Amino acid sequence: MHAFSLDADHIAIRDMARAFADDRLAPHALEWDEKKHFPVDVIREAAALGMAAIYVREDVGGSAMTRFDAALIFEALSTGCPAVAAFISIHNMCAWMIDAFGSDQQRHEFLPRLVSMERLASYCLTEPGAGSDAAALRTRAEREGDSYVLNGQKQFISGAGNAHDFYVVMARTGEPGANGISTFLVEGSAPGLKFGANERKMGWNAQPTRAVIFEDCRVPAANRLGEEGIGFRIAMAGLDGGRLNIGACSLGGAQSALDKALAYMRERKAFGKRLDEFQALQFRLADMATELEAARTLLWRAAAALDAKAPDATRLCAMAKRFATDTGFNVANQALQMFGGYGYLADYGVEKIVRDLRVHQILEGTNEIMRVIIAREMVGRG
Numbered sequence: 001m002h003a004f005s006l007d008a009d010h011i012a013i014r015d016m017a018r019a020f021a022d023d024r025l026a027p028h029a030l031e032w033d034e035k036k037h038f039p040v041d042v043i044r045e046a047a048a049l050g051m052a053a054i055y056v057r058e059d060v061g062g063s064a065m066t067r068f069d070a071a072l073i074f075e076a077l078s079t080g081c082p083a084v085a086a087f088i089s090i091h092n093m094c095a096w097m098i099d100a101f102g103s104d105q106q107r108h109e110f111l112p113r114l115v116s117m118e119r120l121a122s123y124c125l126t127e128p129g130a131g132s133d134a135a136a137l138r139t140r141a142e143r144e145g146d147s148y149v150l151n152g153q154k155q156f157i158s159g160a161g162n163a164h165d166f167y168v169v170m171a172r173t174g175e176p177g178a179n180g181i182s183t184f185l186v187e188g189s190a191p192g193l194k195f196g197a198n199e200r201k202m203g204w205n206a207q208p209t210r211a212v213i214f215e216d217c218r219v220p221a222a223n224r225l226g227e228e229g230i231g232f233r234i235a236m237a238g239l240d241g242g243r244l245n246i247g248a249c250s251l252g253g254a255q256s257a258l259d260k261a262l263a264y265m266r267e268r269k270a271f272g273k274r275l276d277e278f279q280a281l282q283f284r285l286a287d288m289a290t291e292l293e294a295a296r297t298l299l300w301r302a303a304a305a306l307d308a309k310a311p312d313a314t315r316l317c318a319m320a321k322r323f324a325t326d327t328g329f330n331v332a333n334q335a336l337q338m339f340g341g342y343g344y345l346a347d348y349g350v351e352k353i354v355r356d357l358r359v360h361q362i363l364e365g366t367n368e369i370m371r372v373i374i375a376r377e378m379v380g381r382g
Contacts, residue, residue, distance in 0.1 A: 192216045250329065294323075
């Protein structure tokens with residue numbers, strides 16, 4: 001298993017993503033955050049480098065890389081801007097669902113436009129009344145001839161409402177509970193598709209978040225992904241990889257915050273010494289670096305398990321997501337403390353990282369739900 005050492009290909013992939021983050025994301029991240037600007041043009045540049053369909057097969061233009069490769073990519077991208085990297089992660093999750101569960105016709109019809117990011121994909125599972133209890137979703141899809149008619153509302157949808165959008169939507173076609181849900185591919189131009197206002201958020205301001213509203217939204221039956229009733233399984237399968245990616249985004253953001261703090265402490269003096277000469281602060285830096293490395297190691301192990309289709313992959317992905325997102329937020333928060341009062345100012349970029357990383361503990365399944373997944377396997381379902 002390659003999980004503890006990177007070969008030349010891994011290093012090249014990581015360095016490519018890091019160079020993109022340094023050149024195209026980091027210089028603009030504070031401005032995008034302040035102006036709530038969604039940098040679609042820059043995000044599409046990532047697609048040109050193969051980062052829009054990282055683990056999609058090559059026959060439709062995908063990069064055919066591994067989940068391990070993806071973890072390296074998203075950590076590197078997030079050193080530039082976690083909010084932009086996280087959106088690219090969501091787009092990749094949607095593309096993978098089509099690649100994994102779509103017919104050959106669907107794959108060739110929809111994926112080339114996602115591979116190029118001509119269309120930006122959003123994932124529509126959560127609803128105003130169904131967050132952690134996702135199987136309780138109420139959006140309905142009724143079959144009418146060769147169409148389905150969708151009615152309902154999705155909440156907290158990243159990337160929603162831009163001019164080039166595409167939605168992977170979970171909707172109820174049958175009985176209550178997980179077995180009555182199906183998956184639909186909905187074009188942004190579909191009649192009856194509407195959007196709420198762009199939400200005002202603590203962080204993640206470089207990507208829009210809106211409610212997605214279906215009012216007699218008509219979707220061709222050919223746009224159903226897989227059979228009726230397997231939508232919840234599709235949704236959960238996508239989330240294993242999504243959880244790894246969001247954990248990787250936390251590591252990249254936290255690493256950036258730690259690097260900023262270290263650079264600041266080399267410059268700043270107090271009581272006649274540089275800050276990095278105080279042993280109490282050195283010990284804190286050592287703990288921060290150790291905790292990040294531990295989280296990274298667990299994330300890589302989980303990614304290797306998902307690539308190997310290991311039976312414990314879902315449990316390991318939940319563990320890695322919980323640990324990496326908690327650790328990433330805590331390290332970034334401690335890095336802010338190292339700056340003293342300057343850390344609270346926008347100019348240094350650390351407070352933005354803290355705000356961006358906070359939501360990673362909530363999305364792709366809250367960290368409480370990660371504990372449910374882990375514990376259920378430990379004590380049994382009975």
